[in-house]
Amino acid sequence: MSELAILLVDDEPMVLESLSEELQRNFGQNYSIEAAESGEEALEILEELQDEGIEVAVVISDQLMPGIKGDELLSKIHLEYPDILKIMLTGQAGVDAVGNAVNSANLYRYITKPWDATDLNLTVKEALNKYLRAKQLEQQNAQLRENERRLTQFLEAMPIGVSVHDVTGKLIYANQKAKELLKLGVLPDSKIEQLSDTFKVYQTETKQLYPSAQLPIVRSLAGETVHCEDIEIHHPDRVIPLEVSTTPIRDETGQISQAIAAFQDISGRKQAEDEREQYTRELFELNEALSRFVPRQFLQSLAHKSITEIQLGECVQKQMSVLFADIRAFTTRSEQMTPEDAFKFINGYLRRMEPAIIENGGFIDKYIGDEIMALFEGSADSAVNAAVTMLKTLAEYNLTRQRPDRQPIEIGIGINTGMLMLGTVGGNSRIDTTAIGDTVNLGSRLEQLTKFYNTPLLISHHTLARLEEPMKYAMRAIAQVQVRGKSSKVGVFEVFEYEPHDQKQAKLETKPIFEAAVLQYYQGAIESAKSLFHQCLQNNPDDYVAQTYLQHGFVAQR
Numbered sequence: 042m043s044e045l046a047i048l049l050v051d052d053e054p055m056v057l058e059s060l061s062e063e064l065q066r067n068f069g070q071n072y073s074i075e076a077a078e079s080g081e082e083a084l085e086i087l088e089e090l091q092d093e094g095i096e097v098a099v100v101i102s103d104q105l106m107p108g109i110k111g112d113e114l115l116s117k118i119h120l121e122y123p124d125i126l127k128i129m130l131t132g133q134a135g136v137d138a139v140g141n142a143v144n145s146a147n148l149y150r151y152i153t154k155p156w157d158a159t160d161l162n163l164t165v166k167e168a169l170n171k172y173l174r175a176k177q178l179e180q181q182n183a184q185l186r187e188n189e190r191r192l193t194q195f196l197e198a199m200p201i202g203v204s205v206h207d208v209t210g211k212l213i214y215a216n217q218k219a220k221e222l223l224k225l226g227v228l229p230d231s232k233i234e235q236l237s238d239t240f241k242v243y244q245t246e247t248k249q250l251y252p253s254a255q256l257p258i259v260r261s262l263a264g265e266t267v268h269c270e271d272i273e274i275h276h277p278d279r280v281i282p283l284e285v286s287t288t289p290i291r292d293e294t295g296q297i298s299q300a301i302a303a304f305q306d307i308s309g310r311k312q313a314e315d316e317r318e319q320y321t322r323e324l325f326e327l328n329e330a331l332s333r334f335v336p337r338q339f340l341q342s343l344a345h346k347s348i349t350e351i352q353l354g355e356c357v358q359k360q361m362s363v364l365f366a367d368i369r370a371f372t373t374r375s376e377q378m379t380p381e382d383a384f385k386f387i388n389g390y391l392r393r394m395e396p397a398i399i400e401n402g403g404f405i406d407k408y409i410g411d412e413i414m415a416l417f418e419g420s421a422d423s424a425v426n427a428a429v430t431m432l433k434t435l436a437e438y439n440l441t442r443q444r445p446d447r448q449p450i451e452i453g454i455g456i457n458t459g460m461l462m463l464g465t466v467g468g469n470s471r472i473d474t475t476a477i478g479d480t481v482n483l484g485s486r487l488e489q490l491t492k493f494y495n496t497p498l499l500i501s502h503h504t505l506a507r508l509e510e511p512m513k514y515a516m517r518a519i520a521q522v523q524v525r526g527k528s529s530k531v532g533v534f535e536v537f538e539y540e541p542h543d544q545k546q547a548k549l550e551t552k553p554i555f556e557a558a559v560l561q562y563y564q565g566a567i568e569s570a571k572s573l574f575h576q577c578l579q580n581n582p583d584d585y586v587a588q589t590y591l592q593h594g595f596v597a598q599r
Contacts (some may be wrong), residue, residue: 046075047101048101049061049077050111052341053369060076060101060156063162068169079108079109080110082101083118083563089140098169099126099165100126104131104138111142112142115127115142116147128165139549140478151517193348199513201218202222202223203218204216205290205301206302209549210231210232211232213228236256241274241275242272242273245270245273245282249304259304259396262300263297265291266284266288270285282307285325287301345462359461362504363415363416364398364415364484365488367412368452371494387411391408396434397430404416407474421509422509425508429536432497453498453499455489455500456481457484457487461476461480479524484501494520494585498535498537498539499536501533502532504534509598518533535586547583548581551576551584555577558574
C-alpha cells in the first residue's frame with residue numbers, strides 16, 4: 042500500500058499547530074501529518090500528495106473558514122476522493138452545515154471544539170482502521186476480479202473444451218473450444234435428463250444416445266471423478282469422438298454446487314497411432330541395421346570409447362552381479378495374443394523395467410524373448426535395489442491392468458554375484474556381447490527357482506555377502522541348492538522388501554519360525570520342520586514358500 046497521510050484544515054494557526062502536534066504524537070510514526078489553513082490550500086495539497094503517490098486517508102476540517110467553508114470543502118473532496126474519511130472539527134457549525142456534510146460528503150464523524158484528546162484520538166484511530174479495511178477489501182476484490190479475468194483468459198485459450206454445469210445440469214459456462222466442438226451459439230437451458238439429446242451425445246460407434254444418468258458430467262454432479270473415451274458428438278456433417286474428464290466442484294460447506302468437464306476431439310488419434318506404428322517399424326529396422334550395437338557400460342568395461350574399436354573375441358574378467366528377470370507363463374499368455382499385441386505387450390513391459398536397471402547403475406546385456414539379463418559392477422546393493430524397484434514398478438503397472446484383456450503380470454528375478462567373463466562372441470558379420478561363467482549360470486538357476494518357491498526375488502549367499510547394507514532389506518533364508526558340477530551348496534535368500542507393509546510385516550514376524558523350519562528341514566528333522574511350517578502358515582496364511590515346502594511333500598530342490 043502507498044504512503045498514507047492525515048490532512049488537517051483550519052484557518053487558525055494556533056489551533057492547527059495544536060491539532061498537528063496531538064496527531065503527530067499518536068499517529069506520526071505511520072502517517073504523514075499535513076496541514077492547510079484554508080479550503081483552497083487543502084485542495085492543492087491533496088493534488089500534490091496524489092502526484093507524489095501519497096494517499097490521504099483522513100481529512101479533519103473546521104467549518105467556518107474564509108473562502109471555502111468546511112462542509113463545501115468536504116463535499117468537493119468527496120466528489121474527487123470518495124474513499125477519504127471526512128471528520129468535521131468545529132465549535133461553530135450549524136445544523137445545516139453538518140447536515141450538508143453528512144449528505145453530500147458522507148461525513149464520518151463530527152467533533153466539537155475544544156476537543157477532548159481521548160475522543161479525538163479514538164475517532165481518528167477508528168477512521169484510519171476503517172480506511173485500511175476498505176482498502177484491503179478493495180485490493181482483495183481487485184485481486185479476485187483479476188484472478189477471474191486470468192482464469193477466463195486461460196480457459197478461453199485452452200485447446201480443449203471446458204464446460205461447467207450447475208446441480209440441475211444446466212450449462213452455465215463453455216469456453217470457445219467447447220462451443221466449437223458442441224457447435225453452440227448460445228448456451229442452451231437444458232436439464233440433466235435433456236443433456237444427451239440437446240448436445241447429441243452418443244455412445245461410441247453406435248446410434249444410441251448416451252444414457253443421461255451415465256453421462257460423466259451427471260456422475261460428477263453425484264460426486265464421482267470420471268474419465269472416459271466412449272462418447273461421440275453427432276453433427277450433421279461429422280461425428281466427433283471425445284475424450285472426457287469431469288470432476289465435482291464443492292462449495293465452502295463441502296456440498297457439490299457444480300461440475301466441470303474437460304473434453305477434446307480424439308479423431309486424430311488414429312492417425313497418430315498409425316504414425317507411431319510406422320516409427321516403431323522404422324526404429325526396429327534401425328536396430329536391425331545397428332545389430333553390432335554394444336552397451337556403453339560394456340565399452341567401458343573393455344576400456345574402449347567407441348564401438349568401432351570393439352574386436353571379436355575380446356574379453357575381460359570382472360566381479361559383477363548378474364540379474365535374470367523372466368515373465369511367468371509368457372508362452373501361454375503370448376499364445377492368446379496376435380504377434381502385434383505380443384510385441385506391444387513385451388515392449389510395454391520392458392520399457393517399464395529398464396529404468397530401474399539403468400538408474401541403479403546396471404546395464405542390460407540382452408533380452409532373451411521376455412527375459413532380461415542385466416549386469417551390475419560394484420556393490421551388490423545396486424542389483425538388489427534394481428530388482429526391488431522393478432517389482433514395485435510392476436505392482437504399480439498392474440494397477441492399470443485390471444481388465445480381463447489386461448491381466449496382471451508376474452515375474453521372477455534371480456541375482457548372483459561373483460567373477461565372470463565379459464566379452465564378445467560371433468562371426469565376421471555379426472557380434473554380440475555376452476557374459477559367461479558359473480556366476481551367470483547360478484543367477485539363471487535362481488530365477489528358475491522363483492517359480493518352484495512361488496516367490497518373485499531370490500538372491501544367493503554370494504550376493505548377500507557383497508551387500509554393503511544387508512540390514513536395509515527385508516529377507517530370509519529359504520533354501521540350499523546344489524550347483525551342478527560343484528560339491529558345495531549355495532544358500533538361497535528370499536528378498537521381500539518390495540511387498541506391501543502388512544505382508545512384509547507378517548513375514549518379518551514369522552521369520553525366526555520360518556528359518557528354524559528351513560534349518561530343521563536341511564538337518565533331516567522333517568516332522569519338526571513340518572510343524573514349524575504349519576505354525577508359520579497359522580500366523581501368515583499367505584506365506585507361499587512355506588506352502589511350497591508342505592504342498593510338495595518336502596521334495597524340494599536340495
